Amino acid sequence: MDEEGAIFLIFSLMLMLIAFSMLSSFGKGIYPIIAVLILVLGVVMILALNWADFIIMPGITSMLGITFQPANNYYITKRQDAVVKNVSGLFYATGYVTANIFGYLFKEESAPEEDEERLMLAPESYERLVMNIDFPYKFHVISSGMDIQNVRDELEGKRSYQEFEMSRALQGNANEVTITDIQRKMNVVQAKIDRISKGEKPIATLMYIETTAIGVSEKAAFDALEEQVKRLQVAFSAFDLELRRIVGRELYTLFQFNFALPVSFAEEASQFNQQS
Numbered sequence: 148m149d150e151e152g153a154i155f156l157i158f159s160l161m162l163m164l165i166a167f168s169m170l171s172s173f174g175k176g177i178y179p180i181i182a183v184l185i186l187v188l189g190v191v192m193i194l195a196l197n198w199a200d201f202i203i204m205p206g207i208t209s210m211l212g213i214t215f216q217p218a219n220n221y222y223i224t225k226r227q228d229a230v231v232k233n234v235s236g237l238f239y240a241t242g243y244v245t246a247n248i249f250g251y252l253f254k255e256e257s258a259p260e261e262d263e264e265r266l267m268l269a270p271e272s273y274e275r276l277v278m279n280i281d282f283p284y285k286f287h288v289i290s291s292g293m294d295i296q297n298v299r300d301e302l303e304g305k306r307s308y309q310e311f312e313m314s315r316a317l318q319g320n321a322n323e324v325t326i327t328d329i330q331r332k333m334n335v336v337q338a339k340i341d342r343i344s345k346g347e348k349p350i351a352t353l354m355y356i357e358t359t360a361i362g363v364s365e366k367a368a369f370d371a372l373e374e375q376v377k378r379l380q381v382a383f384s385a386f387d388l389e390l391r392r393i394v395g396r397e398l399y400t401l402f403q404f405n406f407a408l409p410v411s412f413a414e415e416a417s418q419f420n421q422q423s
Contacts, residue, residue, distance in 0.1 A: 217402050228394045229372055230402050238368035241359040242376055243393040243401050276382045282375055284358040290350050298349040302340050309333045
């Protein structure tokens with residue numbers, strides 16, 4: 148949730164609390180009951196709106212046929228899963244999917260030795276992936292340097308908690324699988340701390356894929372886009388990735404990134420809920 152969303156949520160809930168405190172002014176009878184039901188419904192709607200980008204809002208816009216115009220000659224579909232432009236009777240539909248490949252970028256963080264060979268083959272796998280896709284797509288990597296001390300403090304906090312988990316697991320006679328998993332997490336965190344200690348600056352990164360399809364009608368462009376997204380998902384499965392379609396506000400934000408990048412990573416990260 149971004150800062151504006153948090154302020155909206157807090158302010159709205161405060162209004163609801165004030166309204167609850169005024170229920171006594173309705174007296175007795177059915178009116179206080181009706182007021183309580185309306186207030187409860189309002190609270191539920193306010194809380195639900197925080198997830199509107201993924202569930203509620205696309206459903207509402209699809210049902211009502213509402214579209215949005217993020218820029219001149221562009222519009223976001225009623226399902227909020229594509230940006231469309233009509234050029235002389237041809238429709239261009241653009242969609243986005245997440246694409247986190249951190250496991251392949253930071254090989255030394257992989258504790259299990261059996262994963263080493265697969266990670267070393269990642270460049271060759273990517274070459275084969277590109278060869279099997281016969282339409283253009285863009286792989287976006289948006290990066291920003293992070294505050295070293297803040298990252299180090301966070302990592303040391305994680306390490307302390309994992310050491311506590313390990314101590315509790317050993318005292319509780321936990322099974323070998325649990326202990327191995329905790330040890331793997333500790334190795335990953337320690338590897339990051341060691342890299343920072345050696346002078347490497349931590350980098351925050353957001354990754355996603357953009358693809359555009361063309362059609363003689365809006366439906367034809369949508370159908371072609373869906374086919375391209377599915378082919379990307381199948382192709383990137385070689386990397387053991389889960390590519391999820393970006394919808395709602397995040398779709399609008401990524402579209403805007405084609406014109407101007409955010410001024411800070413904090414601003415960028417606050418806009419996204421689908422990547423860690």
